[in-house]
Amino acid sequence: MTTLRKPLPGSRTAALVPSRNVRRVIGVAAFAAATAFGAKVAVMIPGTPVPFTFQPLFVLLAGALLGARLGAASQALYLAAGIAGLPVFAAGGGAAYLLGPTGGYLMAYPLAAFVAGAFAHGGLARTLGGLLLGLATIYAGGLAWLAVVGDVDVAVALGLRPFILMDLVKVGIALAVAWRVGRRSRALFG
Numbered sequence: 001m002t003t004l005r006k007p008l009p010g011s012r013t014a015a016l017v018p019s020r021n022v023r024r025v026i027g028v029a030a031f032a033a034a035t036a037f038g039a040k041v042a043v044m045i046p047g048t049p050v051p052f053t054f055q056p057l058f059v060l061l062a063g064a065l066l067g068a069r070l071g072a073a074s075q076a077l078y079l080a081a082g083i084a085g086l087p088v089f090a091a092g093g094g095a096a097y098l099l100g101p102t103g104g105y106l107m108a109y110p111l112a113a114f115v116a117g118a119f120a121h122g123g124l125a126r127t128l129g130g131l132l133l134g135l136a137t138i139y140a141g142g143l144a145w146l147a148v149v150g151d152v153d154v155a156v157a158l159g160l161r162p163f164i165l166m167d168l169v170k171v172g173i174a175l176a177v178a179w180r181v182g183r184r185s186r187a188l189f190g
Contacts, residue, residue: 027188032078039054059112059138064131064182066117071114078109089102105138108137108141113134115133131178
């Protein structure tokens with residue numbers, strides 16, 4: 001559905017604006033697609049089975065810009081597409097992919113987006129805290145899964161240390177974007 005908005009002053013035509021529900025569906029689908037894109041920008045790091053990707057950036061942005069529920073929905077859609085066999089994960093797709101070394105990280109994405117979104121609209125410090133908690137949620141899922149197939153020390157060595165600095169840079173990028181466009185995003189999807 002689209003709604004007809006009054007013409008802008010000085011304009012002779014009215015603008016067609018999608019309804020809030022349509023905008024929300026577009027936002028959820030767009031962040032699912034962005035997360036899939038972030039998976040494809042993957043760099044293998046020697047000594048670890050976990051690649052460096054930009055997925056965490058888009059997971060955190062989904063929560064920060066769409067809000068907790070819609071951000072989580074975008075990541076659930078991303079996982080559903082991958083489980084259905086679409087090649088949206090770093091090295092392919094399919095349900096069996098979630099049993100690999102990155103399965104715990106992937107399964108944590110909806111909760112991480114929810115956590116980031118729950119704190120994203122309360123000032124700079126609160127937004128930063130939410131983004132850091134979202135990143136911690138991703139790490140908790142990933143490290144827990146790696147610890148199941150190995151042990152905790154190996155999980156930290158392979159799944160945390162090589163990534164933490166670059167992931168903190170991603171948090172900084174997400175904070176800058178959320179701070180810059182967060183108000184407009186809330187008006188668009190809220």
